[in-house]
Amino acid sequence: MKTRTAGRLLGAAALVLALSACEGTITVQPQESPSSSPAPSGTTSAPADSTPAADPGPQDSTPAPAQAQPPVEEPADAPAAGQPAPGAVGQPAPGPVDQPVFGPGTSSVDYVPKFIGEDAYLNTVDGSHAVTFTLNDVVSNVSCDYPTAPTAEHGRLIRLDIDLHTAGSATMEQVLGANSFGFSGPQWNFVDANGISTNSINTFSAYSCLDPAGTFPYGVGPNEHVTGYIVLDIPSTSGTLRYMDPTIGQGWEWQIG
Numbered sequence: 001m002k003t004r005t006a007g008r009l010l011g012a013a014a015l016v017l018a019l020s021a022c023e024g025t026i027t028v029q030p031q032e033s034p035s036s037s038p039a040p041s042g043t044t045s046a047p048a049d050s051t052p053a054a055d056p057g058p059q060d061s062t063p064a065p066a067q068a069q070p071p072v073e074e075p076a077d078a079p080a081a082g083q084p085a086p087g088a089v090g091q092p093a094p095g096p097v098d099q100p101v102f103g104p105g106t107s108s109v110d111y112v113p114k115f116i117g118e119d120a121y122l123n124t125v126d127g128s129h130a131v132t133f134t135l136n137d138v139v140s141n142v143s144c145d146y147p148t149a150p151t152a153e154h155g156r157l158i159r160l161d162i163d164l165h166t167a168g169s170a171t172m173e174q175v176l177g178a179n180s181f182g183f184s185g186p187q188w189n190f191v192d193a194n195g196i197s198t199n200s201i202n203t204f205s206a207y208s209c210l211d212p213a214g215t216f217p218y219g220v221g222p223n224e225h226v227t228g229y230i231v232l233d234i235p236s237t238s239g240t241l242r243y244m245d246p247t248i249g250q251g252w253e254w255q256i257g
Helices: 002-022 169-176
Strands: 111-114 117-121 128-137 155-166 188-192 225-234 239-245 251-257
Touching: 111 155, 128 169, 128 251, 188 225, 225 239
Parallel strands: 111 251
Antiparallel strands: 117 128, 128 155, 155 225, 188 239, 239 251
């Protein structure tokens, strides 16, 4: 009798649940908030959305290269009024530093003024020194080594003490067209205080006055350092001594006396 009653009670309970399901009255217990308490160890809570998230794949840890910025050019200075812009047609190229303005074939020679003891140069276009020489001293009224030497034709014999350096062969050829340099006697001249020029000052008297062993050589090759003297025959010991290089048609001048 007890067994039968228990069975009836269980059957009635099952019938109530079935009817409740048909009527939609089953109450679902709400899920606890994730922040309330962690799930017991060993259990896994399913996410609310059962759709798996897309796999983003392996992430590239290399940072993207910085975008290169174009260089900023500084504005060039505007040329002065009346001056052509660099590289403009008709603009002369910069010339050698120490050479005079006039060149071979011109009707006039512009002599570069120098002091005694000051270096003078034959320069390439880029300013390299092909030849460097210095008139170190001018000795007036020279006494000749030989008693039989002829007297000065113009009145006075002077001695020029010269020191000279030459550059390499290629550098010399850029300026001279050859790898040799020397002071040619006929290229010296003298202008006195009154402006009177004497051109033939390398007379026989000057040539035969001193020992030729100390005379400055005419041909000096590349990479040489030479010292020597030149004797000239001039009418006065006060004036302007000039030398014009025959290769380039340009020269230098020194005030003496």
